[in-house]
Amino acid sequence: MTLLNKIPCTxxxxxxxxxxxxxxxHxxxxxxxxxxxxxxxxxxxVGFDGSLLAECGIPGCDADAVVELPNGCICCTVADDFVPALNRLLDRPEPPEHILIETSGLALPKPLVQAFNWPAIRSRVTVDGVVAVVDGPAVASGAFADDPEALAAQRAADASVDHENPLEEVFEDQLLCADLVVMxxxxxxxxxxxxRVRAEVEAHLPRAVKLxxxxxxxxxxxxxLGLNAAAEDDLASRPSHHETEEDHDHDDFESVALPVTAAGSPEDLAARVAKAAEVxxxxxxxxxxxxADxxxxxxxxxxxxxxxxHYDRPWRPGEHRDGTLVVIGLTGFDKDAVAAALKG
Ligand SMILES: Nc1nc2c(ncn2[C@@H]2O[C@H](COP(=O)(O)OP(=O)(O)OP(=O)(O)O)[C@@H](O)[C@H]2O)c(=O)[nH]1
Incomplete structure (x- = not known):
């Protein structure tokens, strides 16, 4: 049961x-x-999302209220990174009234929900809800299933199904844990x-979850906000392909940060990025x-x-203007080909 004095986290x-x-x-x-x-x-x-949020410029949104946890996967660094970061927020003179936690797109949510049962934080916070954001067009194009139709027919919530497609496994784990799905x-x-996307997503959901x-x-x-799920008390109804933290690694995925020199125009750069994305x-x-200019x-x-x-802000005086692009892909993707495409 949620105690009134626990701070809700989404x-x-x-x-x-x-x-x-x-x-x-939003x-x-x-x-x-x-x-x-x-x-x-x-x-x-590279701290891309954190920087976008910390510099959002929205009145009332204080950069100090944005905490970045870079270096991989929150579900694997719970003790070292997540719990201390959460405690620091809670120990502020004016603690937040609600905390939003944006996980990496490759993170599995369940180990993070489990972390809310750690003694160091259990009495202070509760998981108000797990919200799974679904990329509608990606699902429509079959990105998460080798054969979407066969898959939809095959399953409801069988978390033991073996997958050859690691994308699908991450996608499914995220849905299996959700209290709310945002398409x-x-x-x-x-x-x-x-x-079609709605039907496919619903076929993956283990419980009646709002979409x-x-x-x-x-x-x-x-x-x-305010789903009041207390998800940490309800782990059994959230099956996962990776039931233990040890079981989970990200060998299937890797990332590289590549420098990019100034582009002649945004369109020129976008064309190069589109080419790189085809690798x-x-x-x-x-x-x-x-x-340039x-x-x-x-x-x-x-x-x-x-x-x-889009342009987000002026370069600051003295700021290093060389660009960096982070490329995330399936392990073994051809980084030289990506670098060559980005060079144009
Ligand atoms: N057309 C369209 N574009 C969107 C929508 N939502 C987000 N985008 C764009 O999709 C891209 C990715 O959006 P993000 O919000 O950064 O996605 P994310 O899930 O935080 O991405 P990662 O942190 O890299 O996993 C950006 O270029 C957004 O502007 C949408 O509803 N419609």
Whole structure:
């Protein structure tokens, strides 16, 4: 049972590029003055999402309220990183009223939920809800299943099914743990695709879990926060492909940070990123870059073959303007080919 004095924490999970940061940002923006803190975990230690959130410029969102946990996977570094970070937030003179935890797209949520039972934090916090953000177009294109139709027919919530596709396993673990599923990027789907994605996601859910559709993570914080799930008390109904922390590693995935010299134009860089994204096994490309003669920093984001870019802020005086892109992919992806594509 949730004690009144426990601070609620929402765990935002979801595959690489599904829209977790976008959802968290929307929640900060529409938060009605509640004191929020954000913990951001990333695979690939460039601190991209943390930087986007800490520098969001939203009134009332204090950069100190954003804690970055880089270096891989929050579910594997619970003791060293997560619990101390959480305790530091709770020990502040004005502790947050609600904490949002954005996990890396490759993290499994269940070990993190289990961590809420650690004696050091158990009496202080509770998991208000696990929210799984789903990349609608990625599901529609069959990214998480070798044969989506056969798969949908095959299963309901059989967590023992063997998978050859590591993407699918991570995706499923995230759904199996969820209290709320957010089917994002609905703006990129037609009605038929939306129904298909909905059916496929529902086929993976082990319990009656609410599914909402969003575009650009625009979900009312009254829906997102306050689910009151106390998920740490309810682990049995959240099956996982990896029932122990030891069982879980990320050998299936790797990341590399590549320097990029200033681009002639955003379009030129986006074309190079799109080319790099075509290299087999590449899943996600993101980072900051310079554009010749522009005083602004360019944010570049590739999910699959879709590349988005925008200027987020002016370069600071004296700031090093060389860009870096983080590329995350299946282990063994051809980094030389990616580097060559990015060079143009
Ligand atoms: N068209 C469209 N684009 C979206 C939507 N939501 C997010 N995006 C874009 O998708 C890209 C990834 O969004 P993020 O919010 O960074 O995704 P993420 O899940 O935090 O990504 P990782 O942290 O790398 O796993 C960005 O370019 C977003 O602008 C949406 O609903 N529709």
């Amino acid at each position: 765990i935002v999970t979801g595959f690489l590029g599904a829209g977790k940061t976008t959802l968290v940002r 929640a900060i923006e529409h938060n009605d003055g509640r004191r929020l803190a954000i913990i951001v975990n990333e695979f690939g230690d 994002n990027k609905s703006d990129l789907l037609d009605e038929g695709e939306r129904a 909402v559709e969003t575009a650009h993570g625009a979900l009312d914080p009254r829906v997102l 087999a096994g590449v899943l996600r490309i993101k980072g900051f870059c310079a554009v 522009k005083p602004m920093r360019l944010v570049v984001q590739g999910v699959g073959r879709r590349v988005a870019h």
